[in-house]
Amino acid sequence: MLEHGRYGELTENGRKRTKLVENSCQRIVNLINSLLDVEKFASGTINLDLGLSEVATIFERSVHSLAAIIEQNELMLDVEGSELELICDEERLTQVIINLLSNAIKYSPNVATIKLAAKTTSDGIEFSVTDNGAGIPHEHRELVFGRFYQIPGQSKAGSSGLGLAICKEIVKAHHGTIGVESNRGAGSRFWFIIPTKKETPVEPV
Secondary structure: OOOOOOOOOOOHHHHHHHHHHHHHHHHHHHHHHHHHHHHHHHHOOOOOOOEEEEHHHHHHHHHHHOHHHHHHOOOEEEEEOOOOEEEEOHHHHHHHHHHHHHHHHHHOOOOOEEEEEEEEEOOEEEEEEEOOOOOOOHHHOOHHHOOOOOOOOOOOOOOOOOHHHHHHHHHHHOOOEEEEEEOOOOOEEEEEEEOOOOOOOOOOO
8 A cells, every 4th residue: 555655655765665575575475374284284284286287387387486586697598398297286386486496596606507407217207407506515415405495505585495395295295305406606406206106005903
């Protein structure tokens, strides 16, 4: 209401400060929604909307949502495997890709290349996001998927430490696996596999 002049015309400084307040409120809303998502997945109270999806659509939606910051940081995207299809919750899988891309953008130097890829494996379709950032020390690789975990000395302003925890829960809900390969100073490759074979139903005892 302030921004739209409901209480009178704002000065230029007032408009800037109002925008800062709006951004802060949005970060709080995003944090609350992230916490709710983690709890819902952990408690098994969320249902996936499964259907046939094109990897091209998932990639396109993910990149489009981050287009402005990709351009701002002068980053290049190398995309492979977009011709594939799979059964998944497209909205949730897009959320995973956006989270992984956001991290890659956040920790990559300007004018770098980020690789976004999908390929068929014996276990299903493997998605991956590779960056040229600072890398993750070996002792932190499993811990980064925990709630609120941030690597000492590498945390960025505005990070909640929930993005990778949400990714893990979404992939787990698809009966998939997620992990990271990294070397200090040589970037990181985050990957996850979504099974393409139907699971064998468990017979009641």
